[in-house]
Amino acid sequence: MARDPVLTFTEEGIYCPAGDFHIDPWRPVPRALITHGHSDHARPGMGRYLATRAAAPVIRHRLGDVALKTIEYGETRRIGGATVSYHPAGHVPGSAQIRVEVGGEVWVVSGDYKTVDDGLSEPFEPVPCHAFITECTFGLPVFKWTAPDILAAQINDWWAANAAQGRISILGAYALGKAQRLLRLLETGIGPVFTHGAIENTNEVLRAQGITLPDTTRVTADFDRKAHPGALILATPSGLSGPWAAKFGPDRSTAFASGWMALRGVRRRRAADRGFIVSDHADWEGLNSAIRATGAERVFVTHGYTSVFRRWLEEQGLEAHIVSTEYEGESLETAEDAA
């Protein structure tokens, strides 16, 4: 009798028949293993949740009082006929790749990941496996991320130049992960740092679990821009383009941080003054090196430039498949919202 595959792809999400659980499901299921707290991976309505200890606070903050158990990185746990362990994915604090072993065959669901060390998340660790499930949001050879030291210099130079002219700087980024990563790159000697409420809420959760972040102040309705001429404001992508940003004065300088900023067309449509190329997803080289490092012969690509990336992998001698999921990655639409 043919054995079930270690993982199958169902309407609810990625499923393990041997362990009777789902990984990052998008429909309600009894038992969900969660790679990280972004809303396209950790959704409400599951019976039970399992995530890393470091990912748990944000998931609780976002989903409320759910039945959530935690696991340490590298700890193995037996679920039905499957052996499961979580390994750092380098995407956001607490993010994990989930390793599933059934009868000696190993599959890894990488969730979202990046291979560069952002100084905030637990750095990505390659996990040897037979089959690797990967995203490819930036699966084209035009995506190459800026080195962290150069990125930090670009952002701080922009901020310092604005501060010198008494202009407020507003930097747009996702509330979980990217915002905190950028915070830690800032030279806080340049000026005070304020945050959009959604970012500050996440900051509070992360600080409470022991992650060190520079001092930040929540932007309130009575924010007086005259009192903080050289300030930097960390905004959510929608905050950057909405009426919320108007309170920082007509002469404010706006910037957006996203992998999509690598493309001049997207950068110009964004109509921000600056676009910093930074992503919590892997770039072209990151995807390829991560896949090579697993030694996997079979690769399943979930979201991004899937058909192109599959063809590329097949030319590299791998068995590659596309699976359709409801993960969103780093959305181009968000990057495009006009300022």
Place this chain on the structure above:
Amino acid sequence: MKDFAELFTRVDQTTRTSRKVAALTAFFQSASDADKLWCIALFSGRRPRRVITATVLREWAAEQAGIPLWLFEEAYPVVGDLAETISLVLPPPSREEDRPLSDWIAHLRTLSAQDDAARKVGILAAWDVLPDIERFLFTKLLTGGFRVGVSQKLMTRALAQATGIDEAELTHRLMGDWTPDTVTWTSLIEAPDPTAALSRPYPFYLAYQLEKTEEIEPVSDWFAERKWDGIRGQLIVREGEHHLWSRGEELMTDRFPEFATLKDFLPDGTVIDGEVLAFADDAPLPFAALQKRIGRKTVPRKLLSEAPAILMAYDLLEQDGTDIRAQPFDVRRAALARIIGSLPDGLPLRLSPEVVARDLEGLTAERALSRDLGAEGLMLKRRSAPYLAGRKKGDWWKWKVDPLTIDAVMIYAQAGHGRRANLFTDFTFAVRDGDDLVPFTKAYSGLTDAEFRQITAWVRKNTLQRFGPVRQVRPEHVFEIAFEGIQSSTRHKSGVALRFPRMARWRQDKPVAEANTLRDLHEMLTQYGS
């Protein structure tokens, strides 16, 4: 090229005109004469001649990047710009070399005399020493149009700030058919030789569309004439030679040989602003007749007799060698009328007739006649106004007739380029014919950025089939297509071709069943067609 890359970056990073001008001014204050001259040339549409085909360039880039060509081709439409795609896929430079802009341009121009193997060596060597933005700009010079968010107007304003020379005067100095090879910084900008530029045209004065009729009251202050539907042109007769310029600063002299005779009759030092029209039996021929002549460098005799061209004269800019643009319109017009009145009959030069009306109602009634007379509408010119340079509000208005419109169904979509890469902006529209949809036009413009984003998200989810870059979409959305004219065409399945089609409105309120039909379209052809 670091300084030019810095200029480009500063210009590209902002949407604010004042910051762009400041960056350009800074460049003009510090760069070498040769680099300044090339900067002016590039931002006024004078790029070096293309030496390598785009096809070869992408092969070399893919090879150098260690990726298959098909992967390069997949990435290109996502990026939307060939030079940018190339500079992104290439490995980082092995070392950096900072040579001036003019030096790099000289380098790429030497390639044109070399064979393909030598060109490849020369280009790979350049890519290997140029970091990101510089590499992008160098490749941009190799591949195509140098459109980077700096208009000639903006560049001229910065040049005026950097040199202290009046902006209008500079605009004039930059006109004509100079290249960085035929002039120097000094001869072009600082000390122009008045005899060196016999063919140099004046900057065209352009009008905005009239929005409020209060602008043209009292009507007695305004001169009205037809807005003819041809090619705006400037005829120059100086020292026994004649030159005909288009509004886009293109020399059209050889395309319209019938005007050669005018140099024998017009006095030296005459410059006339007018409209080139195909014209027969005292009336303009449809624009389609003129269109046959536009693309041709030489004109076969048959076409000359089928579509004879005239210049419909609007204005006199130079009289007896003197620039009279500062004089009131009435004075210039009277001088123009005297010159044309003294010419023998049968020359291809006519005075654009004045449209006389006592009041706004009279003008409105005249405007309504436009389409029947083969005109686009009326032009209104303040009688006391000088001839200005560029598009200005206040003294000149165009008052075009309302466009024709038809409600059509979107059936194909294609992504745009450059700023519109990744965004579906190029659409094909159809009219209904029974249960069928018959495509009849494409349109690219008219929607807001927000609407383009909205329709893009919809296209991504509603693609039925792909044909290369073109997506067939679910026929669900109706758009009001506005256009200026309609004519029969055997090239199109629908049997019609439109002039200046664009999307006037996204009719989210209209179901497909209420879109117009092929029969409606053909009725418009009968009524307005040519």
